[in-house]
Amino acid sequence: MAHMKETSSVMGGRSFLRTVRALQLASRYHARQERRSGALHVDHLIGVAILLHRCGVRDDVTLALALLQDIYAKPDKDVSRSEVEQVGKDVATLVDAMTRKEGEDIRERYARIEQNIRTVLVQAADRALNTADMLNVYPSGIMERYCRDTRKHLLPMIERVIKRQPRNRHRAVLRKLKLRIEQNVLNAELHSRTPIQRMVHLISRQMRRER
Numbered sequence: 001m002a003h004m005k006e007t008s009s010v011m012g013g014r015s016f017l018r019t020v021r022a023l024q025l026a027s028r029y030h031a032r033q034e035r036r037s038g039a040l041h042v043d044h045l046i047g048v049a050i051l052l053h054r055c056g057v058r059d060d061v062t063l064a065l066a067l068l069q070d071i072y073a074k075p076d077k078d079v080s081r082s083e084v085e086q087v088g089k090d091v092a093t094l095v096d097a098m099t100r101k102e103g104e105d106i107r108e109r110y111a112r113i114e115q116n117i118r119t120v121l122v123q124a125a126d127r128a129l130n131t132a133d134m135l136n137v138y139p140s141g142i143m144e145r146y147c148r149d150t151r152k153h154l155l156p157m158i159e160r161v162i163k164r165q166p167r168n169r170h171r172a173v174l175r176k177l178k179l180r181i182e183q184n185v186l187n188a189e190l191h192s193r194t195p196i197q198r199m200v201h202l203i204s205r206q207m208r209r210e211r
Contacts (some may be wrong), residue, residue: 019049021087022064026087027077036137044129045070051125055173062118064091069122072099094119110153117170121163124177127154131184132142147185155181 026045033041049066057063064087071079072095084092097112097119113119127150134143158178165171 016060018060018088018091019063019067022091023069025083025087026067026071026081035133037133041070045127048122048125051129052121052173055125055176056169057173059118061088061090061094062121064088065118065163066122066125068095069098069126071095098122098149104180105108106149106153110157110199114157114179115116117161117165120158121170121173121177123154124158124181128177128180128184131181135185135188147188150181150185 005006023046023124026044030042030045032041033042035041045067048069052062052066068084068087068091081092084095094116097116100109113123131146131150134146138146155178158174158181162171162174162178165174
């Protein structure tokens, strides 16, 4: 499993038992799942937790949520809510909030995620990694739709939450993640354009900055 050394650091916090249980559950239920890149899905989830930890998040509920965010959406086999509640009832409630509901409008899902700083942090870290990975993995059409969704829904949500937060660690973490997502999306958008389109875009962007 990738990230082994940093995973040990994430697990070594004051309240590490909850995070360990979350990792065990995620490893069990995502054991054979692969991403488009061929990497194990559980390694992506661990990467989200590590990114949050690197940014300064030490809250075991948030780190456990990062590991279990897809437990209902992409399991190898059915997982019961009672199993997730063994990690923590608060974690189970947040996992419910992050899980996409059948037939749900994307705006409804983001509105639900926006209600809790922990779900926003995990969604932002997850998107930061996904937008970094998509250049080598996603077909151009999917990549363009993903970038549009990110600009239209996710980035404005993060900015609203930042404005509501006091000057604390969460606000600083969200700013770091937002900048990272914006840069990844810009790179993806430039990658999908022709050389002339890229040049025009960069010149236009520089002119806007100079106004």
